[in-house]
Amino acid sequence: MPNQILDAHTSDPKVMGWMEGLPPPAAKRLHWAQADHMRFPTHRYAYSNMREFLPTARVSRGKGLVRELPMALRNDLDSVLFKTLDDGRSMTWAESFAANFTDAMLVLHKGVIVYERYFGVTRPDSTHIAFSVTKSFVGTLAEMLVTEGKLDPAAPVGDLIPELKRSGFADATLRQVLDMTTALDFSEEYTDPNSGIGAMSNALGLTPRAPGYAGPTDVYEFLPTIGKAGEHGERFTYRTCNTEVLGWLVARTEGKRLDTVLSERIWSPLGMEQDADFLIDSSGMPFAGGGLNPVLRDMARFGEMMRQNGTANGCQVVPSAALESIRAGASKEAFAKAGYTYLPDASYRSQWWIMPGNHGAFSARGIHGQAIYVDPVAEVTIARFASHPVAANGALDPTSLPAFRAIAEHLLKG
């Protein structure tokens, strides 16, 4: 099937009929062994059904009451105009959904749902893979432990995790891991199965292994194999393996699995409306860099808590010091060296993207279009699931970042 001719409508998983029928016909099946769950267009079905393809841990919401999000939908957002960052075309908010292969979109203004849409097979109660948005949850947990004095951001990773003493992480500080200024022999090239991220996916069991595979079979075995390349602390380089180290560190510090820590510290206190699914490896370790599958509203609840300085319904869920540390951002110079065309004057702090502009906006970003976008000045939180064909935010930024900004500006006006 020539993927390049499929647009958001023709690749809609409902239109495609993936896995529909009792039984689904052969041509409509997804095959794990062919990694259909991880490639376009079949991934448009799989991203909303990951637990049906892979082992998952439950991130429990507990038994407390759901903290309902008030709703006052607005019709005026659809026609909000913006200019695309690449070719300067005019595009409306509503048009941007197809451009970005959007699966679900939610906008909170002052804590109220003003916009909510679901596409394809994604429903309000569908857990959807958040990919690297997961990192911002893990980074926030790590910052909480720093605030509580349980973790020293200046400590070298080799001291914190002895198993990494002979790896490239050994002399990197926790702060450098948090801010991804480590210098490692690990390439984040999603389309290359021989890249660092490809090897890690294989080690974690997220993608099918070749016959006779003899490599690492969990993240604990994989991380020590990563070498150093260059000097830590000099520049931002986005590498998912940093977050796996953080996940390990959070779990070991708390003496509990990462999914349990996330449940106790975030999912339960925020009054999430659904349990989340967390992809795990054969050791039971969640895929900290990209394996969380929440429902959209719960992802928005997390962003909204971050906007509200760590509070949710009157409770301080994340200490304000942790929030301040994140929102202060990191070195823009270090970030600029990474060459993100659409993110001038930005930085990356504690697994969050600190965005350009004078609104203090910050964002959690996952490949294929997963996003939390928080604009504190406009009092706006946006959450999006998507299943874009291309595994790079650069493919979506031109039609996403100006859209998010335009919506924030529009709501700021009233």
Add this chain to the structure above:
Amino acid sequence: MPNQILDAHTSDPKVMGWMEGLPPPAAKRLHWAQADHMRFPTHRYAYSNMREFLPTARVSRGKGLVRELPMALRNDLDSVLFKTLDDGRSMTWAESFAANFTDAMLVLHKGVIVYERYFGVTRPDSTHIAFSVTKSFVGTLAEMLVTEGKLDPAAPVGDLIPELKRSGFADATLRQVLDMTTALDFSEEYTDPNSGIGAMSNALGLTPRAPGYAGPTDVYEFLPTIGKAGEHGERFTYRTCNTEVLGWLVARTEGKRLDTVLSERIWSPLGMEQDADFLIDSSGMPFAGGGLNPVLRDMARFGEMMRQNGTANGCQVVPSAALESIRAGASKEAFAKAGYTYLPDASYRSQWWIMPGNHGAFSARGIHGQAIYVDPVAEVTIARFASHPVAANGALDPTSLPAFRAIAEHLLKG
């Protein structure tokens, strides 16, 4: 490890430390490829964590309120005495837990929790595999569709499911499938990988396939391969494949996946407190004969609704006609031919075990000790999870059936 010397205490998964540690040491790992999730003693950990080893669908409880079970715990049950069915020893209720490798036990009397215990790694919020207790959920759904006139119990399966026209099921009636009086070339020998149930587990992906496996890869492919052996309708023979046919039939009749039907018809209306996990094959079809993983209280809620003639908190969840059909039982003569030593004067109706005695008791039974036991006269509902080493109810019945009866009699007295 010589399994035979491990008792319930020495095989306690907490004592064994399975999967504990960050990372868990090699000796404490469970390996899917070695089917550790399906054998003693490692299964004592896995049964409470199946979604971490296998793909699962979510059976959603929806967003309604939990229908809380009132609680008034009683201390007097532990010392209730009974005589074991095999050697006539005296044993207390409390002693029976170790004898049965019990993971969790709950007793409802008049709808009130009077007893609730959790052992090993099993907690109140742990989903635990229910094995063939699943069948009673599916049989109840099928009886509901019969009551609604959507399914004719006298119809031959070959007419209801054309794909089974050339299989051994073709000229069996739906009633014969419901009551397992079909005559099929399918052996239910759990310890033999070449048995019917072994081949089916392999087809469904529940157990690792041998290299070069070229057999069926889902239940839809597997069921048509089952031939006929003898004449339908003459005797009860317990064969899980019957329930897979029912699962297919329920799904096709409703035009929805079985997990969705179960969610809409049972999980949501009963006000269950947790979502359940349902093991699925590569086609997305739940393992109707044994793949449901509920929490204990939700399994008890289902039994309690059955005790209360299909009602729960004032709502008729299952039509009374369906209840009457089940509780009336089936042919005791057909059942007797199966030779269950510990179940004289019993029968099997619509995937429920209709128990001996004058209390009209009925039960859902799953290998390794999963059970719902309902005694309408004593107004008692018992729910149990277990991980007994032996995959046969005969191994547990001598220390379970008289224990359930003794508790019912004890509570009946006041």
